[in-house]
Each structure stands twice: as C-alpha cells, then as structure tokens.
Amino acid sequence: MPSADPRGPFTSAELARIRADFPILSRTVRDGQPLVYLDSGATSQKPSSVLQAERDWYERLNAAPHRGAHALSEEGTEAYESARETIASFIGARAHEVVFTKNATEAINLVAYAFSNAVAHGGGAHPEANEGVVDPGTFVLGPGDEVVVTEMEHHANLIPWQELCRRTGATLRWLEVTPEGRLDLSRLDEVVTARTKVLAFAHQSNVLGTVNPVAKLVARAREVGALTVLDACQSVPHLAVDVRELGVDFLAFSGHKMLGPMGIGALWGRAELLDAMPVFLTGGSMIETVTMEGATYAPVPQKFEAGVPNAAQAIGLAAACDYLNGLGMDRVAAHEHALTERLLAGLATRPWVRVVGPTDSTDRGGAVSFVVDGVHAHDVGQVLDAAGVAVRVGHHCAWPLHRKVRAAATTRASFAAYNTPEEVDALLAALDRVPQIFGLEVA
Amino acid sequence: MDLYQQLILDHSKRPVNAGLREPFDAEVHHVNPTCGDEITLRVHVSGEGDERSIEDISYDSMGCSISVASASILAEEVTGRPLDEALNTWAAMRAMLTSKGEDPGDEELIGDGVALSGVAKYPARVKCALLSWMAFTDALQRSGISIPASEEGTR
Numbered sequence A: 001m002p003s004a005d006p007r008g009p010f011t012s013a014e015l016a017r018i019r020a021d022f023p024i025l026s027r028t029v030r031d032g033q034p035l036v037y038l039d040s041g042a043t044s045q046k047p048s049s050v051l052q053a054e055r056d057w058y059e060r061l062n063a064a065p066h067r068g069a070h071a072l073s074e075e076g077t078e079a080y081e082s083a084r085e086t087i088a089s090f091i092g093a094r095a096h097e098v099v100f101t102k103n104a105t106e107a108i109n110l111v112a113y114a115f116s117n118a119v120a121h122g123g124g125a126h127p128e129a130n131e132g133v134v135d136p137g138t139f140v141l142g143p144g145d146e147v148v149v150t151e152m153e154h155h156a157n158l159i160p161w162q163e164l165c166r167r168t169g170a171t172l173r174w175l176e177v178t179p180e181g182r183l184d185l186s187r188l189d190e191v192v193t194a195r196t197k198v199l200a201f202a203h204q205s206n207v208l209g210t211v212n213p214v215a216k217l218v219a220r221a222r223e224v225g226a227l228t229v230l231d232a233c234q235s236v237p238h239l240a241v242d243v244r245e246l247g248v249d250f251l252a253f254s255g256h257k258m259l260g261p262m263g264i265g266a267l268w269g270r271a272e273l274l275d276a277m278p279v280f281l282t283g284g285s286m287i288e289t290v291t292m293e294g295a296t297y298a299p300v301p302q303k304f305e306a307g308v309p310n311a312a313q314a315i316g317l318a319a320a321c322d323y324l325n326g327l328g329m330d331r332v333a334a335h336e337h338a339l340t341e342r343l344l345a346g347l348a349t350r351p352w353v354r355v356v357g358p359t360d361s362t363d364r365g366g367a368v369s370f371v372v373d374g375v376h377a378h379d380v381g382q383v384l385d386a387a388g389v390a391v392r393v394g395h396h397c398a399w400p401l402h403r404k405v406r407a408a409a410t411t412r413a414s415f416a417a418y419n420t421p422e423e424v425d426a427l428l429a430a431l432d433r434v435p436q437i438f439g440l441e442v443a
Numbered sequence B: 001m002d003l004y005q006q007l008i009l010d011h012s013k014r015p016v017n018a019g020l021r022e023p024f025d026a027e028v029h030h031v032n033p034t035c036g037d038e039i040t041l042r043v044h045v046s047g048e049g050d051e052r053s054i055e056d057i058s059y060d061s062m063g064c065s066i067s068v069a070s071a072s073i074l075a076e077e078v079t080g081r082p083l084d085e086a087l088n089t090w091a092a093m094r095a096m097l098t099s100k101g102e103d104p105g106d107e108e109l110i111g112d113g114v115a116l117s118g119v120a121k122y123p124a125r126v127k128c129a130l131l132s133w134m135a136f137t138d139a140l141q142r143s144g145i146s147i148p149a150s151e152e153g154t155r
C-alpha cells in the first residue's frame, strides 16, 4: 500500500476511510448505480460527525442561547460560543469578529445594508461606534460613489450591490473576465478609483474555478481607500484560508458547502468595522437596553444576530471545521487539485468539449465547467445523471458570466475531499455517451 | 435512454416552422430562470368567435433538446387548428407532462407529443417541456383570448 504523501492527494486507503464517514455516499441512484457526487460546489455532503453534533445539540443541550440562566441555557450558550471560536480559528480570525448568518448570501446582504442604513441614519456610524478608529463616513454612500464587482460574480455577490446602488444613487462598475477565464486586471486602476467605496469579489469563481489575485486587488483597494468584501464561498471549503493573510475587510462563506449543515454561514469582518457598522436585522438578542423610544445595541457579534440563532447548525459547522482540520486543508487542496488536473486532462483529449475557465491548473480550484458544442448542458447533465453522475447544469447563478462566455448554460463538475480519481473517470466515461446519443460527428 | 427518443432528437435538430414571422397578434418572451432556456413566440389567430383558429405559431427557441422539441411539436400539432382543439391539445399535453409518468399521453390529441411522455418522470425537466406551451397560452391571452382557469397552467 502506498504511504501517504504528507502534502499530496489522499491515497485510496485514506479515501476509503473518508468516504465511510459520509453515509449518503453509499446510496445508489437511478436503478441501483453507485452515486457519483460531483456537485459539491452547489452543496457538499456531510460526515457523520456533523450529523451527530447536530443531533447531540437537540438531545443534550437544546435551549435558547444567550437567553435565560438555567443549566441548559448556560451549557447551550457555551456550546454555541465555542462553535464560534472553532469556526473563527478555522479562518484565522478572532471569535468576536465572526457573525453567524444563515448563509453567505445573508452575510453579503448584511454588509450591503450597512451602507444603505448608514445613509438612512443620515451620517454613518452607529451612535456608540468606536469613532476615531473608523471614519463615520465610511459606510455612507451616495451619487458619485462607486461600488466595484467582477463579471464572474455569483448573483449573491452581485444583486445586493446592484440594489445598494439603486437605493443610494451610487454607481456599479465591474472588472471584466478575459477569454481565458481570468480577471482582466489591465484596467484595474481605471475601474477601481478614488470614487470606489467598496470592492466586492469572489475568492474562487464557482463557474470558472479561477482563484483571483486577492493581494493585488486588496492593494489597489487600499490605495484608494475602498473597503474589500471577499466572497469566500468556494475557497474556505477547499483551501487553507487566513483572513489576516488575505488582508480583506470582510469575508463571507456558507457552512453547507464545507461539509457543514444548511442554514448556517458567517460573515467575518475587521472588529473596528463591525463596531462602526449600523445594524441590519433587529429584534431580540441584539440589544443592550430598550425603551419605548429606542434601543442601544449589544457589542459585536451579538448586535448582528437578531432572534434565536441556528445553534445546532453552528455546532454542526464547528464539527465540519474539526473534520476538515483532521484531514488537513493543505491535503484537501492537494487532493482536489489532483482531481481537477485529471479531469482537465481527460477533457482536453475530447475536442468536442470546450472548458469554460482556465485549462491549466495554476490558481485554479476544482469547479470545472464545460460545454459540448451542439448539445445543451441540460441534455449533457441528463446523460450523466442516467449513469448516476450528479453534476450541475445551467448558469450556476452567474448569468452575466454565461452571457460573457457565450454559453446559455454549462455543465459543471465540482469536487470535495471525498471524491476519487475513479469518479473522474466515471464522469468521462458517461460523457462519452453524449456524442452517440445526440448524433454528433466526433473526430 | 428512454428520454431521448429519435422523434425528440429529430424535432430538436429540425424544429418545425421555426423562426419569427409576420403577421402576429401577440409576441411573448419566456425564460426558464433555473437554466436560462428562452423562447420568443408569436401567435396569429384568425376568424371570429367559435370560428377562431390558430393561423400561425412562429418562434425562436434557445434551449435544451426537450424544450426545442416541445416548441416544434407545439407548432406541428397546433398550427392551423381551431382554437378549441388547440386548447384541448394543450390540456392533454399538460396532463401528461405533470402526471409523474402515469399518463402516457393520447396520440389522437397530441400527436408527436407522446414522445415527450418520458419527461414526466424527471421533475427538473418538466419545465423545459412546458416552456413553449406556457408561452403559447400566454400569447393567446395577450391577443384577447380568455383561457379557462383550469387550462391556464401555473407559471
């Protein structure tokens, strides 16, 4: 048996052990065929330890965190807050800088609404904000100001900014995508200027797989005094992410894409910014004092967590972080990199397939989208599905990007730690049925 | 694969009466937001009252083989037919497509439409097959034809 390379992909023995942790991977689909799950970019599967952690919460700890002083409530609060610590340390952050949300979409909206609420408050920062540290005008946005995104954004990191601009009169601008599927930085200095207040972009594209040059973008944003918001939905699950190293101001991700439960995500933000930001959702649990006329708010992160939280899900997500730490994020990344190379190499030998996104594997993650010219992605996906291979078809919530690459829809395979080289081969074998079924002439 | 019968592949490769034509009474544009399939469809109705018939259906359809084939079958089965027959065809198509595979379709009523019966077993694809028909009924309504609620379908 080959021994494990401490920095390489998982061996087949390791993979067998990993796969045994995921109950769903042993089920069959479409008349008894093994499930080949290549849709982790949409949502990942969950290991037993995550399911057990959620169950454990309801069996032993269930009580409303931060409400009440009975034994369960105390233990529940402690478990909830310790989940926050685990998740924070997973991304190199401090616990009070991590705000739980229901997913990345809500996390991004939280930041976008801070800006428009600052305008509505008529002057920026929250009354008790730590003024002097953050300029109270930081979150005020209006005509003449600009928000910059990229053409490869998921709708979750596009529409909140479109709406923010509509509400405030600011202008939305964007960085374009090159034909190779990389960000076009040749006009970076023209697009990101002194007028730019926010630069929001994906760490890794959920369609192209491209890993964007965070350092370059952050450097330019800092030069012009713009805040940076990183959509890390497709990076936190797949590579070691450290918020301090990245240097961004905000970072958003979803638990369900990183082996955790649905219904939990997080916003990380620099503490002084979170302090200065106006509140978003309001109600119970986020207050300090309340009178009939008004309220003052709890310190971060509580001030952004109105209502009884998704505690079981937060604890499930902490279990997912523990699981990923157990595997080692460097090995997860190396493993997915090897799978991506295998798939790209396989697709390259099929001239009837066009990969949408970088065809070399540098600065590239394991989301591989492609088109079969003359066959719609829905039909490709159906043929794969008939062989038990689950991929995503459509525009993957990135419609403008699909327009740009002139594809109505693409077929996307995406990986997680539990995928095997044999599953890549199964995808390629199933794909080879497409030309024959649809009568394509292939060389 | 049972889904891709030769008839469907033929319709999707050579859609019947494709293209947009004049004259028309109403033009609609429908999309399937989950996958981006699109159709622009025009209807031209002639005659009055009980004598009305579907003079022309012209369309520009961009989508998967199921959605293009379904538009082609719509054009083939419904063009030139009296309005009430056209609505019966729609009702029969919809019943088959939403039956989860129970209703094999009545060839007398829907002709080549029976080739789409396999779609009913794949809930994610039913929308593809319904797209052109929903556009058709919407266009009829926009040209002033009221369609009984039970035949309107859901959008």
Ligand SMILES: Cc1ncc(COP(=O)(O)O)c(C=O)c1O
Binding pocket: A041, A042, A103, A104, A105, A106, A154, A156, A157, A202, A204, A205, A206, A231, A233, A234, A254, A397
């Ligand atoms: C890059 C990217 N951003 C944002 C999202 C939104 O995530 P969610 O739907 O979990 O909020 C996704 C996933 O759907 C994604 O892939």
